[in-house]
Amino acid sequence: MPRMPPMHHPAGWRPTVKRTDPFYLSREWRAFRLTILARDGYRCTAIDGGERCARRAVVVDHPTPRRQGGADFDPRCRSLCRLHDARRHRDKGGAR
Numbered sequence: 001m002p003r004m005p006p007m008h009h010p011a012g013w014r015p016t017v018k019r020t021d022p023f024y025l026s027r028e029w030r031a032f033r034l035t036i037l038a039r040d041g042y043r044c045t046a047i048d049g050g051e052r053c054a055r056r057a058v059v060v061d062h063p064t065p066r067r068q069g070g071a072d073f074d075p076r077c078r079s080l081c082r083l084h085d086a087r088r089h090r091d092k093g094g095a096r
Helices: 025-040 082-088
Strands: 060-061 076-081
Touching: 025 060, 025 076, 060 082, 076 082
Parallel strands: none
Antiparallel strands: 060 076
């Protein structure tokens, strides 16, 4: 079976470490997240062409980002699939 060639990196190279806000690791957020996902039927709530997205929801999105003053446990949070979450947030690889 073919093997991948070794990866060579410049001196001082370190892998990028994704830093997660400790809030999203809290027991309270995890419970709230499951509540929102269950409320939305574990399905993305985004609307495309007049139809609700049929993909599985994996992200709970704040209507107003927390870093912009949004509430931690906003009942208006909605469930999104990865595609619609990326579209909503440019820094996650999507475009608005």
